[in-house]
Amino acid sequence: MAKLQVAIDLLTTKDALELAGKVAPYIDIIELGTPLIKSEGLAVITAMKQAFPDKLVFADFKTADAGELEADMAFKAGADYITILGATGNATIEGAVKAAKAHGRAVVVDTIGVADRVKRAQEVTALGVEFVELHAGLDEQAQPGYSIQVLIDEAARAGVPVSIAGGVNVKTIAAVKQSGVVVAVAGAAIYGAADPAAAAKELREALDAA
């Protein structure tokens, strides 16, 4: 069963906790977006895990160096997952995996900036990461002609555990699931909705039905 991850790209702990409270019944993983962590620091991770101990908390660090140190910081704060950039060297990913093993947690590799996402996903899976996020970030999504279909096609041929992030919504989530992902990530489709709880419920139902 594919998991549903809400990406919270809000800027305050208060707003993030409020959103999580609305959508928690429908989601498996709570992602604290990179701007949120930069704005609020490690304390937002601790606050979220304390408020939702039964949810998996995903710290979107997008680490590019000092993998073991940053992963240790995220896990000590309460994160279940940390993201490391796939565009960085293997040593950074291996360091984060070492910290994850020490804490009993997991590393996710984010493919932002990677030219061949499928090849890199296969390479880093061999290093011990939990899954790879095939990701078109907010700036890439804003480019003319962007389509999530490229990520869906890549997921279908990856042959390793992947998630998709970058425009997942109620229209695309069935195709996202059918591509074989282990996690579907939805940010703006939930936090940008007039009724985030209703949006999360609709996504949950569409994901489970696909």
Ligand SMILES: O=C([C@H](O)CO)[C@H](O)[C@H](O)COP(=O)(O)O
């Ligand atoms: O990870 C993200 C981005 O880099 C900013 O932190 C987004 O949360 C992720 O791309 C989700 O995107 P949308 O579902 O398209 O909002």
